[in-house]
Amino acid sequence: MRLLVCTTEYFPHGAGIANVVYNVVEQLKEMGVECTVCSPTGPDIELGSWDLIRKTGAGGLLNYWYQVSRRFKENNFDVAWLQNPFIVTRNPFERCLVTMHSTYYGSSMHGVGNLSFHLYKSIVAHIERYCLNRISPNSYFTGVGQPVCEELEKIGIPGDRITYILNGVNTGAFRPLPDKIAVRKRLGIPEDDIVLLSVGRLTHQKQPLMPVEVFSHLERELDNTTLCIAGRGELLEEARALTERKGLRKVRFLGYVEDQDLPDLYACADYYIMASKYEGGMPPLTLAEAMASGLPCIVSDIPNLGIVKDADCGIAVDFANLPGASADILEYLKKGPQDHGVNARDCAIRSLDWKIIAGEYLRLFREICEH
Template identity: 50%
Template sequence: MKLLICTPEYPPDYSAGIGNVAYKVVEQLKKLGAECIVCSPNAEINLGSSKMIAKMGIIGLLYYWHQVSKYFKGQENDFDTIWLHNPLFLRDGSFQRSLITMHSTAYGLAVQKINPRIYYKIASKIERYCLNKMNEKARFTAVSTQVCKELEEIGISKQKITYISNGVDTKLFKPSASDDKKSLRKKFGIPEEDLIILSLGRLTEVKQPQKMIEVFSLIEKEIKDVTLVIAGKGELLGKTKDFVKQKKLNNV
């Protein structure tokens, strides 16, 4: 089986959730004998610009997908399936044998009024236009039931959407032995009797880490012996630390 994977981010270049998921699945597909061709900024087929995407957002993404459409025009039959991650084709760039994975939607972020609000409002309109132009034979997967709902709300037929959550690499993430748990608690100064709430992921505007801190401050008032552990980096790491100090929380 020969697969084409098109994603706007992919390791070892800057990569967040989309790129990490694509990379992990591609590596497993290769082990099963599939031939995987990756198209991404700085991948084996180098299209678009990760710097443009980082600086210009939706403009950089549209440029990347335009490059994909242009580069692979007439080559669709060379692949058994084309796997697209959050595609945005303004013009005729969709493929018949394509599987579209949506990790999130700009529409959902706009509805939640995530900042910058104007940006996501504009991005959601572009997204709605692009996704509803996809080939009739294309099928969608979404990483959460919420994303499934958002796709339906922007006009994608429910019959075309399948919910497939992100997987977990059990070689990396697995229960620790009791002694390991004790040593980890000691290393990070977490009392042995404390209940631990774990937040794992990038600290970005989309994840709303300040709201998480606000909610935890309320939980702390109702439940004793609880610690919030935040594991992740991101552009809001500094602001999140400052907000914890502002709320005078010692168990974060």
């Protein structure tokens, strides 16, 4: 099988989409699939501009997909795999699978960000609806979360053309460590503290201020607890300022952590905390990585994080009610995680390993080729 992969981001550039596509492609290659990846940074075909996408958002996305529609008017690939496509002109691929990692429709409906950002999302959501409904009626769709699949139906995609495929994780790289102390020494993290870890972009939809707010309550009750926040984003300085205003002593901002260092960072923590208001992936990649690392998880009570309840590997709290969330988390930390870390790791191995996820995509590619 000759597979063309079209994506606006690809490892090591980008975030969630880049991670998913890279890991699935690597597994597909081992399964004998001939993969050609087209993105603004290659590695096989370069189209569009990564800088333009980062600076303009939707403008850069439209530019990339316009170039894709021109470049592949005629092609001899068996099937094309398109990631969150914005093809305004005719889709050149008769046989394709469209994978949606999130939708602008979903984020606009959840009111993520300030008013101007919300208006931007709403406008792009209309473009997204137009583009997706112009995709060939023979095309298949997948969503990396059940809510994304539901959003696709609301956009106008027939439900019988949509399949839900989980996000995955490298369970070999992300795993528990027998000795957390050595890693904590190397990373400058208190050796004997209870460590809560947050990993991801510090953006409005991730609500990074919430863990800081909660920790201001925890620090008064538990003096042997540290909150580590890894990542960058537009709310980083606001999160730092909030920490200073509240006089918190044990909040560590780690900044951007290189991919090769992430497994050790997860593994040396005691709990994972995620306060997102909206997520596209199910589970989000950072949550999958935390689960594979054997961390009990403290998450927002939203549908895309429901795997924590299903796997019995942590608790879900309402971060909109900060006093209530703080009380629930404090009680959980005092009580201890029970078997939640073991359950998290078991679920990751059983359901989230990239080899399993790639097998699901391969099944769909074969089905498309047969039609």
